[in-house]
Amino acid sequence: MTKTMTGLTAVLIAAATSALAMGAGVSGMDANGDGILTLDEVQAVHPEVTEETFVTMDANGDGALDDAETTAAQEAGLIKMPSDS
Numbered sequence: 833m834t835k836t837m838t839g840l841t842a843v844l845i846a847a848a849t850s851a852l853a854m855g856a857g858v859s860g861m862d863a864n865g866d867g868i869l870t871l872d873e874v875q876a877v878h879p880e881v882t883e884e885t886f887v888t889m890d891a892n893g894d895g896a897l898d899d900a901e902t903t904a905a906q907e908a909g910l911i912k913m914p915s916d917s
């Protein structure tokens with residue numbers, strides 16, 4: 833039982849690590865540290881991102897990108913990963 837639990841924990845940690853590797857989220861772009869990205873914050877790091885692209889990335893239309901939206905945009909190639917540059 834204990835061994836099974838440990839194995840499951842290892843799998844969960846591996847999955848979490850993998851998710852982090854796929855997209856950096858808002859980290860590195862969130863200039864004021866509030867956990868969301870405005871267009872200005874995105875363009876400060878990625879000047880190639882247009883307002884049109886930003887609106888596309890803003891899935892819930894609240895005018896900011898949260899961590900999930902940012903990660904999805906990175907996975908879709910709308911924002912370059914930090915490791916790509």
Ligand SMILES: [Ca+2]
Binds near residue numbers: 862863865866868873
């Ligand atoms: Ca911010």
Ligand SMILES: [Ca+2]
Binds near residue numbers: 892895897898901
């Ligand atoms: Ca949003």
